[in-house]
Each structure stands twice: as structure tokens, then as C-alpha cells.
Amino acid sequence: MDKTYSPELFEREIYNNWLEKGYFGSKPDNRKSYTIVMPPCNVTGKAHIGHALDNTIQDILIRTKRMQGVNALWVPGTDHAAIATEQVLVKDLKRNGLSKESIGREEFLKRGWDWYGKYTHVICDQLKMLGISCDWSRLAFTMDENLNQAVRHVFCEYYKNGLIYKGKRVVNYCPSCKTTISDNENVHVDQNTYLWYIRYPFADGSGEVVVATTRPETLFGDTAVAVNPNDKRFKGQVGKDLILPLVNKKIKLIADDYCEIGFGTGAVKITPAHDPNDYEVGFRHNLEIINCIDDNGLLTDAAGEFKGLDRIEARKAIEEALEKGGYLIKKEKYKNQVGTCERCGSFTEPRISTQWFVKMKDLAKPAIEAVKNGDLKFHPKRYEKTYLNWLENIQDWCISRQIWLGHRIPVYTCENGHTFASEEERPKKCPHCGNTYLTQDNDVLDTWFSSALWPFSTLGYPNQTEDLKYYYPTSTLVTGYDIITFWVSKMVFSGIKFMGEVPFKDVVIHGIVRDKHGIKMSKHLGNGIDPIDMIEKYGADALRLSLVNGMSMGTDVKYDEDKAKDAKIFINKLYNASKFVIQNIADINIKPLNKLELQEKDKWILNELDLLIKNVTKNIEKYTIGVATSNLIEFTVSKFCDWYIELTKVDLYGEDKDRKGVAQNVLYYVLDALLKLFHPFIPLVTEYIYQNLPQHEETIMLTKYPKKLNLKDLTNNFADIIELIKSIRNARAEFNVPDNKRTSLYIKLEGEDAEISKNLQEIAKLAYGTTAQIVNKEPQEKCVKIICKNAVVYIPMGELVDSNKEKERLEKEIESVKFEIQRSKKMLSNEGFVAKAPAALIEKEREKLAVNTQTLEKLTEQLKNV
């Protein structure tokens, strides 16, 4: 092994070897299955740090299960991300002076496929750098033939069941992406704008109604003004005609509950074509619908002289015109929220159009039930509220998109006007009349339509395959809270509807990786951290550990490069400890632990290891992965390295062959178990080290996961010896004795010898002693005296012992012991405490009081003699 940890020297090679050997593959067999389907990554561009977190968590779960002997399958996949990809392609065409329309649908789709073909491996290669163990032979793509089949099948099922309908609705439209987007993709942002107060005169000249609006440009689409039916101010005026300013057209003053009495001027203009509420009002009052904004976000003919102006830019011109005509009363500053397109950021336009919808009410019901009856569990639990809240207030799902890439809606119309859905990719004739001239619907499906089927479409659905039978329902879904409503909920109702069962049992929700100031990483701000950079600088294992260590599931992670650096420093520590062990067990004679004469320290570390195994296993099961890594790191540094390794040096470098053998075997055993426990988190370095052990299997990733030791008696008092050593170190530090100055150590035993006499070498080594020896009485030399449990330690520090200083030290100690005694007495004299606290607690307190009283006596005695 090299002197320092250099991940770049072995990470790639180890991963490629795993791939070659096919260790990641899974086939149905007679074992229990554990399955995860990877949230499909967009084929656009690069892996970001969120992918790294998401996949690290999944890999940890999969690797653990695999080692625990379960048949673990992790299905990787990619998503066609239609809108985003289409944008890229369109831009590319534009650069070459072309457009979608000019090359035609077929050619455009061909280019789409070329693009996917070219970039799929880019994202996959990046994921591979993370060391993740998904079954690459099953790599799925949302536009694979089998998945297309699933999409068409599901669509037709919905269609047959009357769950899909085509209807007019106000939907969010992005004039820049030129497509409808879902409510989820419509991001509300705060906006500083104005409220324009506009005068609408009555046609008969009997006065006016003042309307306040944030969108004067939609004035051309107004077909009424509404007031609340109970608003006394407008009594007797409802039903009269108003003149629409600038257009000089008559519109009616109507009464509708939608209009609130206390708000604004009490009157609101109604623009059915450009506002969902207004549409409803318009529907109730049978109002005309006038579109005044077109597909490109420009004003239409309805705007007369303003035709062709951009919807936002038009405001100024309209304002001037209103002003000139005497219609504008005032303009005041106003803060409101406005919808923007998640992808391009432009203001979305509520727009009335014909779209395809899925009826959600009945589908949502069992999905709600699944969480309520515990078939589906969220971790952490609080996220089930997000899920339920959304499903309980569900709106019908608009599934059509006006783009070309993606799954085209499988609905056809024949020449005779018959419309039908077909599972066949190219149906030959109309099932109603046999007509063979068929045209297909132009829209494609929302990408989430195919992602919703992911847990079963990737396993073969709609074909009833072996895989589907064996692996479905999957076990755990790991994803961020940002797509609970987008995706998780859709998979759940789809799974229940088409497979009759929830698609997974546990949903593990993690947070978002933010920059160190807590701001969301984005290209726009340039505050993103590239996971590939981190891997190149610190190694994949360090990146993984840094993302997951100390993380609390479901909470956002603030991340900066220092975390990767720290993780690398820790791994270096593990690496060096391993190197030490490996170097010192070259001549090991491996024996089972129960054949060894274990000493106190050996029992101590084995006991600690048992505890570690228990905690790590439990925390992985609970999905509290950040706690599991903390357990592991704490054990490695504070137990194994700081104490056990140092302690074994006495035996490894000593004369006693037997003791050396015991130390070698325990070191080997602990390191072996520790590497296995660490493997799911930092797979590459653990494999590398494991291969250097004197005895090992072909790969660590297929070894058995450590279990609690089955040794009879591991009880020990070694903690007392550690305390004794610490006391000596403390005293030395207090007298400013540098670590390189060693002294003799005299130990007078008091009461029971808690193995102290058997650990004198260890005590000397770790407490900076030249020697440590048992004495019967206080030495003649001038010493610092340290009171410990079962012993008094005398440290001859010669001229360094300053009696004033020693006095000071003792006084300080007496002070603190007195404080403790006070505290115990107070508690024990509290009647309520004695009466109601648990007995064990009271007993513990009494014992403490007794010990401290004794210590106080000894210290006082000592102070007298200084």
C-alpha cells in the first residue's frame, strides 16, 4: 500500500473490475428480493451534486442488503426530459437557420434520437464515477420500446375506462417554450408591480365603475365587470352596460360571488380567456371569450392598434392611452405573485385551450388510503403530509404538451370523424368503419406520464414477466422532497391502478444540496459544485461520505468543498490505520476468536465493535444514514485508532509471542469487520484495502455483512484503565509537562485490582511513563498524587512540581467535587424526586454521592500534606 491515500490510483480500476465481473447484476431466484428503481436522470447535460446525493443513498441501501444476503436489484435509468431536450434541439436548429417546421416531425424526432444516443452515456459515465452498484445491464430509458408499449397500454386503459378526456381549460402556457406546462412546473415568484385603477363609464352616462387590475394588457379580452351581489354600492346598477375603454365596446356589469366586497374597488374586470377565475365566472354568465394574447405572447387583433406588442411591454403604451383618454385614475405600487416557467423563467400565460386530461379523483383515493393504512411509509414521516395534502386537493391532470419529442398521444381520427385510442404503434384502420386514412393527435404526453409507470415499466410491464412477478412491488424509493407531488404520488396511483399494489413500501425523502450560504445551486448564480470536480480532487468515496455524513434525512444539506476535503482526511486516517494493521499482521496465524486468550483491552474493543454493528445496522434500517456514518467514524477514530491500535503496540513490539498473536488476530478481526461496515458508504477504498488483507475473498462487496459476535463473555473494566490514563494526561498537562518528557509512574492499588496490574505496560505507553509499577506505599520522591477509581497514581515530576501549583490544582478539584456532592444532596433531599423518580436513577445518585464523599476526603487529606 502507498504511504498516503491516493484514490485516483485505484478507483477507476476497481470499478471497472466490478463491472467486468458482473457483481451488480441480479436475477430472480429463491431468495428474498430487495429492489430500488433509480429516479431516471435527465439525459440533458451533466450529473449535478443532487444526483450524487440521491444515488449515494441508494447505493448504501443496495450494498448493505446485498451483503446481508438479500437478492438486491437496483435498476438504473434515464429520462427523455422532452421539453428541455426539445429546447436544446430547437436552439441548435436556429443556429443553423432551420426550424422544427422546416425539417418536419420525422426528421426532428430522428435528431432527437441521435441526441439521446450521443448523451446517454455521458450521464451514465458520470454516475459510474461515483462507484454505484446498479445493474447497468438493465439500463432503462423512458422512450425504450417496452416503455413506449407501457405508456400506450396505460393510456388506452384510462381511455377505455373513461378516465381520459379532452376538454377546454385554462392552463399555464409558456410563450417562450411554446407549450402548456403543468401547475407543478409553474413557479410562483414575488413581483413588484402596480395596480392600475381604471374608469369604466356606464354606457348611459350615469357614472362609472372603477376597476383595479394588475394586468391592463388583458383589457382587450374583458367581456364583463363583476361586483359582489351583496355589495350595496352597486345596488340597482347590475345589468347595466359599461363602455370598455380604448375598445369602446359595451360590456355588462354582472354580479358574482367571486368578487369580494372588501377587496380593491369592489369591482373586477372579467377576462375569461386569460384568467382561470374569470373563465369560471364567464362560464357561469355565458360570457364571450376573447383571446387577446397569442402563442408568442403578443397582443392579437382584439387589441386593435396595440396588436403585435409584447404583452408586458404593451403596458406602457396602454397606460399612456388610458391616461390620454382620461380613464386612468391612478397607479399604485403593488406586490403580488406571478407564475413563471420552471425551465425558462418567463412569465406564464393562463390560457384557454383544448387539452387532454386524466380524471384524478378516483385514482387519488386509493393512493391516499395506502399511506393512511401504512402500506406506504414516508421517511421522515412528516412528508406524508405534503403527499396527502396534494392528493386530497387534486385537480385533473393535464397530460398533453404541444411539443414533438416524447410519447405522442395514441389517439387517431379517421376520415369519417371516428376517434379512437390504439395500443398499436401504427394502427391500420378505424375500428368503427374500417377507414384507413388515419391522422394521429399532434400533442405528446407530459414526461411524468411515462415516469409514473417507472417501477413496473422498467420490470417488463405490460408483459407479465418473471422480473415483474419477482421484484414488484419494489422496496424503497429514494428521492428529494421537491418531486413528491410531481412524481411519487403519480407512481403510487399508477402502481395501484395497474399492478393492484403500491409500487414501493418505503419512500425515503432527502433534502436539496445547497451552497454554503444555504442558497439553491443554479447555473444562473454560478454557485454550483460539480461532483466530478470533487471526485477528481478528493475521490469518489470522499464525495460520497461528505454528502451523507451527519446528514439528517429530509433536511437540506449546506455543502461546500471543505466537506469533501474533511471526508478525504478521514478516509486517509482509515487508510493509514489499515496500513498499520496490515503491516503488523504479515506473519499472522489466523485463529477463531474463541480460541484466543483475550485480554481486557481486546474484550473492550470487541464489545465496542458489537455495539457499533448494532447501531449501524439499526440506523441503516431506519434510513438515518447520517447517524450511521457518525457511528462509524466515531468508532474508527476515538476507539480503534486512539486507543486500541496504540494499546496493541505493546504486544506487537513485545517479546511475548502469544500476546502478539492475540493482538494480531483481534486487529485483523476488527479491521475486517470495520471495512465491511464501511463498504456501503465508501465502497472503493474499502475494496482496495480489503484486497490487501492476509485472507480475503474475491470482492468485499459480496462478503457477509458483520453480525454481533457470539462470544460468551466480553464484560470488562477496561474503561477504568482508560480513565486512569486520561487522569495522568490531564495532570501532566496542568503542570505543563511536554509530551516528550517521560516520567516513572507509581500506582498504589486501593481495593479491588481492576486489571490495573496486568496493564502496566499499556498504562506506561499511553500515559507517557518510562515505566509503570505497583507500589505498596507512597514513594519518597516529591510526587503529584492522582486519585483514581481503585488506585492512586504518583507521578514524580521533580523540580516541575511546584507546591503552590499543586495546591491550586487540588483546590480546584475539591471545588468541583464539592459542587457534585451539593448537587446529589439536593436531589436526594427532594421528596418529590425520591418518591417519583425511577429507583435505578435514585440508586445511581446515591452511589455517586458516596464515591464523591470518599474522593473529597482523600483530596482534603492530600491538600494538607502538600
Next chain:
RNA sequence: GGAAGCUUAGCUCAGCUGGGAGAGCAUCUGCCUUACAAGCAGGAGGUCAUAGGUUCGAUCCCUAUAGCUUCCACCA
């Protein structure tokens, strides 16, 4: 407007069903001790947001307040 979460050491955060406040980083002191100076040993640093309540006992449970964050929502 509805909902959820957060507020603990200088920074980032842990703290299980209430029973003496923890880690990492940063900082200070001493040490290159043959795995590791990317290290070792020791120390300093907290009215656990505020005010009430329940309890023998509250960082933890309840109520209110303040500040921050996020999600959902059609208020001109």
C-alpha cells in the same frame, strides 16, 4: 391565504419514549511518540430564540410571541 420545518459553542449541525449539554471545523497550549503533522495529547468556548404552563425534574411535552426557510394556493 393554508401547511410544514428551523432557531443549541465563532461556523455547520447531532441530541432516541423528559433524569447531569455533544460532534466536526475554527481557536488556544504542548508534542515531528517507527499508521497517519491530512497527525497526537490537553484546554477554552452554550441563561439550548423569548415569555408562560405541565412536572419532583424541561433543550425535549403544551400555549403564545419573534425571526428565518420551504412547500401548496386562482384573490383583481
